[in-house]
Amino acid sequence: KAGVTQTPRYLIKTRGQQVTLSCSPISGHRSVSWYQQTPGQGLQFLFEYFSETQRNKGNFPGRFSGRQFSNSRSEMNVSTLELGDSALYLCASSPGTGSTSSRETQYFGPGTRLLVL
């Protein structure tokens, strides 16, 4: 099976712009989670989607949003970019067959490196 894929791998944007990142989960996986990774804060949870519904959201401002499509592919959007949004954005997928997706093995993609100038 192909692993989790993320596009694009690298992005450079300027402050005030918006960006959309894409994540394709492992075939058959229905849960997709997003994380932001920075040297100072480590890995922080953004949100989780299952069957096109956001089930959980981390402590991030409303500029961060996401969605999931019927084929389980997910996108996240960041509007009005700030310098502090520079980070590695990782998505993870899991089968979503259990009652709690966080208790399943999470499979991560290679990430999208976002640089905001």
Next chain:
Amino acid sequence: KQEVTQIPAALSVPEGENLVLNCSFTDSAIYNLQWFRQDPGKGLTSLLLIQSSQREQTSGRLNASLDKSSGRSTLYIAASQPGDSATYLCAVPDLTDSWGKLQFGAGTQVVVTP
């Protein structure tokens, strides 16, 4: 609130030596614990997931132990190789959130010298 700690933050060992990586968590009511590897600028690779009912889990040269009562997990890598150089992270499901959210440690950066 669950806190996950990994000490030391960095470790350097000569090739062939066994690696011992530590992970501590403050609330013992965990469901499982997962170990990941991350190469520089790359995503996370799942190494082992150990359930709360298990004491250890093995995969090749990797062995993870779990002691819930003391709030600790240890990842052992036998006969280290330069290719084992990476950052190793542990994570537990967040107690207050069921959906997707993992609580990560800050990681231990490992360098294996030839």
